[in-house]
Amino acid sequence: MRKWHKGANASEFQRIVSAxxxxxxxxxxxxxxxxxxxxxTVCDLSGGDFNxxxxxxxxxxxxxxxxxxxxxxxxxxxxxxHGN
Numbered sequence: 055m056r057k058w059h060k061g062a063n064a065s066e067f068q069r070i071v072s073a074x075x076x077x078x079x080x081x082x083x084x085x086x087x088x089x090x091x092x093x094x095t096v097c098d099l100s101g102g103d104f105n106x107x108x109x110x111x112x113x114x115x116x117x118x119x120x121x122x123x124x125x126x127x128x129x130x131x132x133x134x135x136h137g138n
Contacts, residue, residue: 055095057104070095071108078112090115094126 056066071093083089089112097106116130 055106070106071110075108076110076112083112084114088115089113090130092116092128092130 055068055070056062076091091110091112093108093110095106095108097104111128113128114130116128118129120127
């Protein structure tokens with residue numbers, strides 16, 4: 055992430071999520087139907103330096119989510135149908 059300003063360049067980007075804050079399911083992902091990095095970013099907007107941190111979860115794409123004051127929920131499921 056980087057703060058926008060006139061003349062900004064790519065070298066100003068800063069990492070806001072580390073590899074130790076990206077999670078994946080215990081079972082293997084079904085890569086044939088797409089994989090998404092669901093990311094929750096928290097920024098301190100009260101400071102002038104715009105500090106942000108993020109956490110990510112690898113999984114199937116999801117479109118249903120709920121955000122509460124203390125948690126974020128994303129409903130995901132594999133598109134693969136087993137059986138019929």
